[in-house]
Amino acid sequence: MTRVVVVGAGLAGGTVVGRLRALGHAGPIALVGAEAHLPYERPALSKGYLTGATTLDRLLVHPQQTYDDLGVELRLGSPATGLDVERRVVQLGADELPYDVLVVATGSTNVRPPIPGMDLTGVHQLRTAEDADRLREHAANATTAVVVGTGFIGCEVSATLRSLGLEVTAVDALPGPIWAVLGEPLSGRVRGWHEAHGVRVLGGAGVAALEGGGWVEQVRLVDGTVLPVDLVVVGVGARPELGWLEAAPLERASGGLLVDAGGRTSAQGVFAAGDLAAVDGVRAEHYSAALAQADRVAHAVLGLPVPAIEPTWFWSDQYEHTLQYAGRHGPEDQLVERAEPYTGFFLREGALTAVVTVDNGRDLRRGMKLLGRAVDPALLADPARDLRTVA
Amino acid sequence: MHRFEGVAVPAEGELVAVQVHGTKVAVTVVEGQVRAVDDECTHQQCSLSDGEVEDGALVCPCHFGRFDLRTGAVLDGPPEHPLHVWKAVVRDGALELER
Numbered sequence: 001m002t003r004v005v006v007v008g009a010g011l012a013g014g015t016v017v018g019r020l021r022a023l024g025h026a027g028p029i030a031l032v033g034a035e036a037h038l039p040y041e042r043p044a045l046s047k048g049y050l051t052g053a054t055t056l057d058r059l060l061v062h063p064q065q066t067y068d069d070l071g072v073e074l075r076l077g078s079p080a081t082g083l084d085v086e087r088r089v090v091q092l093g094a095d096e097l098p099y100d101v102l103v104v105a106t107g108s109t110n111v112r113p114p115i116p117g118m119d120l121t122g123v124h125q126l127r128t129a130e131d132a133d134r135l136r137e138h139a140a141n142a143t144t145a146v147v148v149g150t151g152f153i154g155c156e157v158s159a160t161l162r163s164l165g166l167e168v169t170a171v172d173a174l175p176g177p178i179w180a181v182l183g184e185p186l187s188g189r190v191r192g193w194h195e196a197h198g199v200r201v202l203g204g205a206g207v208a209a210l211e212g213g214g215w216v217e218q219v220r221l222v223d224g225t226v227l228p229v230d231l232v233v234v235g236v237g238a239r240p241e242l243g244w245l246e247a248a249p250l251e252r253a254s255g256g257l258l259v260d261a262g263g264r265t266s267a268q269g270v271f272a273a274g275d276l277a278a279v280d281g282v283r284a285e286h287y288s289a290a291l292a293q294a295d296r297v298a299h300a301v302l303g304l305p306v307p308a309i310e311p312t313w314f315w316s317d318q319y320e321h322t323l324q325y326a327g328r329h330g331p332e333d334q335l336v337e338r339a340e341p342y343t344g345f346f347l348r349e350g351a352l353t354a355v356v357t358v359d360n361g362r363d364l365r366r367g368m369k370l371l372g373r374a375v376d377p378a379l380l381a382d383p384a385r386d387l388r389t390v391a
Numbered sequence: 392m393h394r395f396e397g398v399a400v401p402a403e404g405e406l407v408a409v410q411v412h413g414t415k416v417a418v419t420v421v422e423g424q425v426r427a428v429d430d431e432c433t434h435q436q437c438s439l440s441d442g443e444v445e446d447g448a449l450v451c452p453c454h455f456g457r458f459d460l461r462t463g464a465v466l467d468g469p470p471e472h473p474l475h476v477w478k479a480v481v482r483d484g485a486l487e488l489e490r
Contacts, residue, residue, distance in 0.1 A: 361452025365443045
């Protein structure tokens with residue numbers, strides 16, 4: 001029987017083992033993870049898990065019982081160290097794990113920027129539950145935080161630390177929050193949320209150094225400004241976790257592994273899903289993409305017709321607001337807005353390329369169905385117009 | 392059994408929320424049949440009456456988990472657990488729910 005090994009015990013890895021069984025795979029399955037935990041959902045690490053409002057057992061992709069019931073062999077706390085696609089074995093340190101089918105789902109690792117002082121105590125990055133635990137414990141005894149990077153993680157952590165009572169300054173070399181993804185005017189809207197809650201947002205503010213003797217004491221900006229601090233969080237992006245695949249002859253794209261719609265890499269019997277999978281060359285570090293890719297890989301592994309690629313979408317919860325975005329727009333696309341609740345539509349040559357909503361998941365869902373279609377901008381801009389009837 | 396006088400029965404595919412003894416219930420109509428489920432998504436507790444009805448399924452507005460409105464079963468998306476389905480009828484123009 002076909003032996004499937006899934007390397008990477010995150011959302012994609014945890015989901016793919018469940019989907020394989022649901023779709024009828026009867027052979028052995030092993031799930032290998034570097035972390036000691038069962039696969040869990042990471043989005044709450046910057047929010048409810050960070051405040052302590054929710055616990056890890058509530059974030060599990062499946063409870064332990066499910067893996068027992070499905071007969072999945074768990075190799076947790078056991079990072080893969082190499083891959084031999086000729087002999088079809090995964091190396092786990094001195095151990096070797098043979099496979100017939102391999103699913104690579106090792107996700108991302110945080111970018112560690114080359115800023116002096118990153119090693120000081122009190123400087124945090126956020127990827128794992130343990131990272132969040134350390135940050136929570138430190139935040140309980142801190143009063144002043146600087147968050148470096150105002151992408152989604154930086155914005156969410158800023159909001160959470162503020163809700164815990166800290167004085168927060170959020171800095172970024174780019175002009176404003178979530179600039180790289182959304183630009184204006186959404187960036188200004190998000191900045192407004194933070195400022196309304198008392199967070200100082202500094203755009204165009206590159207960090208020169210983190211300074212202190214042992215513990216971090218201040219953040220020095222490129223323009224010479226010094227921010228006294230007792231806690232720093234650095235969230236400046238992620239890159240695919242491919243270190244264990246350095247020697248493996250797998251074709252790359254967009255910094256990850258090139259795969260087709262079914263998650264097939266360039267090597268026979270090797271599939272990939274999640275953050276590191278560049279589907280037809282495009283990577284998406286999103287929850288919805290990990291779920292959908294895991295499902296498509298499970299179909300492909302079993303030789304079933306692969307479900308169509310749906311638009312990816314993501315959300316970000318900050319304070320009382322939920323921002324959601326689907327599709328993919330370019331810098332030249334026309335923006336059509338409707339208020340309130342806010343919805344933005346991006347159009348290219350008259351066709352919808354992306355939709356973004358604030359506190360309005362229903363219209364995001366409706367807007368997603370319009371992606372790729374030609375839509376009259378006047379109808380999109382009219383808040384009274386039901387999005388189910390515009391095209 | 393709980394009877395709602397003066398609560399408008401939603402139109403086909405529209406959602407309303409009602410309270411029954413402290414529990415919020417999402418109510419809609421699918422193919423002329425009134426359907427009611429617990430309003431709280433089993434994934435991250437979002438309010439499902441802010442979601443969308445698609446082809447007999449209820450879609451959570453937060454993370455797009457989909458539930459079968461007839462059985463409460465998870466169809467896809469992140470939720471692990473089904474929704475509780477309420478017995479729902481319209482009698483003499485008024486909505487009646489029973490847990």
